[in-house]
Amino acid sequence: MKHFSKLRLQNWRNFRDVDIRLRPRAFFIGPNASGKSNILDAFRFLHDIVSVGGGLAEAVRRRGGISKVRCLHGRIPSNVEIDVEITMDSSKWQYFLSFNQNKSEERPRIVxxxxxxxxxxxxxxxxxxxxxxxxxxxxxxLEQIGTNRDFREVYNFFLEIRYSHIVPQIIRDSRRNVDDVEDPFGGDFLRRIHETPKKQRDARLRRMKDALAIAVPQFEDLSFEVDEGGKPHLAAAYRHWRKSPSKQREESFSDGTLRLLGLLWALGEKAGPLLLEEPELSLHDAVVAQIPSMLATMQRLSGRQVIVTTHSEALLSDAGVGTGEVHLLLSTVNGTEVRTAADIDIVKHLYEAGLSIGEAALPLVKPERVEQLSLFSPL
Structure with a gap:
């Protein structure tokens, strides 16, 4: 299995200096604005450096410039650093990048x-x-084919990183679909299904149909079709009192159905590390509780690493989720710290006493004085 085994960040977004050991499956929990999305964005940044039309300058530009990337809690030197260790079969790779940019400079420069x-x-x-x-x-x-020959494996590994965070409104609105552009929020979702070879696509849709039949009431069938204008669509059939099922296209799907479809499709892809941001959104807790098992099954079949951010106790209720897989983001006046649940005594003791990792760890990352929100008055 190829996977990130370490991530170290310095002066990156919320993180002044963190060093995280990663397993093939990792869950990040923390309060709002603690940096869960920014952890995932560090991996996305590496992908953007090597992607077509990317590069260091473009990766920084997409994030609003160096001032948006650099940690507000940073000290001198103010270099932004990303240091990753990658386990690939019997090899251990390390990639380190330090960069900065002065006001007088047009583009970021490598330190x-x-x-x-x-x-x-x-x-x-x-x-x-x-x-x-x-x-x-x-x-x-790394981004230059002419200079990365000796470490092309690292380049290819970064290129295969996939981030998935389906936004239902984007899938429903055909005007927001994109051509030949990677859009992790769903703008390229139907196009990617369309571009998948038919035999492979049909097999994956059959497996997705079986999953939807379990999770979605009255669901009966899932199919793929292209309309008269050449636009791809997903169509679902639902049972009702009439003899023939009612058929709907994706613009009529519920938020939960679209998010579940996006998750199921992502799990079936054979690529590199999969980054999932709050996959529990819009889904019933009973469905959410099955996601860790679904991820474990995917990993047995494909060997992909999966890195997840979540607020969900249901998702972390699975007995198979261990303390070494869960990382807590703790906000401080000097930036966000990251601690692995296995290194926190109270979490270990509660977990060993029979609590789920969600029950043991999530209370430690809830906002302080959150109960006082009930006293809020809009007038």
């Missing part, structure tokens, strides 16, 4: 970029070494 395999250095470049040609520091060697 240091390094790649190692099993402890052997394959690349170690610094601003000091390339000060005579500073333009070279605006591009990583």
């Amino acid at each position: 240091r970029e390094a790649v190692a395999r099993n402890g052997a250095t394959l690349l170690d470049r610094s601003a000091e070494q390339e000060k005579n040609d500073p333009l070279t520091l605006t591009q990583t060697h």
Whole structure:
């Protein structure tokens, strides 16, 4: 299995300095604005560097510039650093990137970029070494096919990272569908289904139909079709009092159905690490409670790593979720800290006493004085 086994962030978004050991399945929990999305965005950032039309400058631009990326709690030096360890079969890869940007500079510049395999250095470049040609520091060697030959495996691994956070309104509105652009919020969802080879697509839709038949009342069938204008659609049939089932296209699907479809499709993809942001949204707790088992089944079949952010106790109620897989985001005046549940005594003791990891860990990340919200008056 190929997976991220370590993530270290310095001066990244909410995080002044965190070092996280990762298992093939990881869950991040924390209060609102603690940085759960920004953890996932660190992996998305690496993907954006190597994606078509990407690169370091474009990855920073998409996030609003260096001031949006750099941690507000940062100190001098103010370099933004991402350091990851990747386990690939018998190899341990490490990719390190440090970058910065002054007000006088048009694009971010690399302070240091390094790649190692099993402890052997394959690349170690610094601003000091390339000060005579500073333009070279605006591009990583990772993003350049001509310079990443010795660590192309890292490039390919980052390229396969997939983030999924379906927004039902985007799928329903055909005007917001995108062509030839990757959109993790659902703008490319129907197109990706359309571009999947028919035999593979039909097999995946049959498995999705079986899952929907369990989760969605009166659901009977799921099919794929293309309209007269060439636009792809999903169609579902529902039982009712008439003899023939009622048929609807995706614009009439409920939020929960669309989110579940997005999750089921993502689980069937054969790619790299899968990043899921709050997959419990719009779903019944009984369905949410089955997601960890669904993820475990996917991993047995595909070997994909999955990294999840969640607020849901139902999702973390699965007995198979261990303390080493759950990471707590704790907000402080010096930025967000990250602690693994296995390293927190009270969580370990409660878990060993029979509580689920959700029951043991989620109370530690609820907002302080949250009960006082009940006293809020709009007048």
